[in-house]
Amino acid sequence: MMRHLDKNRAPIRPFRIDIPQSQINDLRERINHTRWPDELPGGGGGSGWGYGAPLGYVKPLAEYWRDRYDWRKYEERLNEFAQFTTTIDGANVHFLHVRSPEPGAMPLLLSHGWPGSIVEFIHLIEPLTNPRAHGGKPGDAFHVVVPSIPGFGFSGPTREGGWDVQRVARAFATLMSRLGYERFGAHGGDFGAMVSRELGLQVPERIFGVHVLQLFSFPSGDPAEMVDLSQDEQRRLTKLARWRSEQSAYAMVQSTRPQTIAYSLHDSPVGQLAWIVDFFAAHGHHVDQVDRDLLLTNVMLYWLTGTAGSSARLYLENARGGAWETPRPSATPTGVAVFAHDFESIRRFAGRDNPRIVQWSEFERGGHFAALEQPELLIGDVRGFFRRFR
DSSP, X not given: OBOOOOTXXXXXXXXXXXXXXXXXXXXXXXXXXXXXXXXXXGGGSTTSOTTSSOHHHHHHHHHHHHHXXXXXXXXXXXXXXXXXXXXXXXXXXXXXEEOOSSTTOEEEEEEOOTTOOGGGGTTTHHHHHOGGGGTSOGGGOEEEEEEOOTTSGGGOOOSSSOOOHHHHHHHHHHHHHHTTBSSEEEEESTHHHHHHHHHHHHOGGGEEEEEESOOOOOOOSOGGGGTTOOHHHHHHHHHHHHIIIIIOHHHHHHHHOHHHHHHHHHHOHHHHHHHHHHHHHHTSSOGGGSOHHXXXXXXXXXXXXXXXXXXXXXXXXXXXXXXXXXXXXXXXXXXXXXXXXXXXXXXXXXXXXXXXXXXXXXXXXXXXXXXHHOHHHHHHHHHHHHHTTO
16 A cells, blocks of 8 residues: 655655743733723623624633643643654645554545644544554554645745645645555545545545545525425525624635734734634534633644744635635545534535535534544544445
8 A cells, every 4th residue: 555656755854843932931921911802791792702702701711821721731742643844845744644553554644724733633643543442443543644734833834825725635645645655545624625625636546535524515506406405404504604694704804815814813822812713613512612722732833833824825825726616526435524513514515516425424513623522423434434445
């Protein structure tokens, strides 16, 4: 299964996270000197989130971040995984590469989205690579590769434009070649789902199958598609409409003016925190479904690497590159895990551009960040999907 395909490969360099204490001290001082905004009583809505991330949530979380959150604990946790960097298409690409002890393990690429990071997969890596030690079957083992998208975290910031999901997919295919993986599976959520699907379009001969959390399948405008909608389909469409009318400001800003918002996010840790927390709250059952320390660790990867702006540029590059237009049909075997409080995958629309959906799973719990919210359910679904290709 392993073969070195990239004849012009750049060196792969070992990497270890080692943030200077001066950066941690600076973070705390910046939180100390935050100019807190005013707020309407009750946050402007019955839930308190009617005008965005409420002061009553953000301020205590920022104080916890400053006084009690232990970055070194999570720095050490992430450093337990083998990490590397390499140069691909002019960009520094950071990645985790964790090989399974099982000799017949399948290579699996895990791709995150925005505002996610490698932290999304912290609960998945060990059960996927060593199922024998986690109550699973050795035959379900994977060699796991988890890259940071160029422009995100330790793969950023990028130094030139044009890094849309198509270019990211090409870079990840090159990475897998560089690691000697001739064929592999791909899983992702959010932008990572788009990158995974794109790999199935670009190098279908190398992809066993694509497993995603979202297919971003929405009505095409054909009235015939809207006949006899189920209650669940109506619920998801209602959530989609609400997202478009009330919760999509981040996408519009980052698709049009990423540089402008970068000044605020890059300069203010509380600004970066609120920007990310609001997304988590809008895309799940409740923001507290994600472990508080892991949420802050995810925010830290944006803050410590100064990648608020370069990660936001992915939205604009996708808009310019046509990623939001009608997708090209994919013949790659596809599995979809649909979690209860997400809305981007609706079965009747998904088959339009994905005729080879071979597994469609729906769960009564979890949301957009299923790897953090419901890791056991997701691990089971990933294992089940890829068994058919072993």
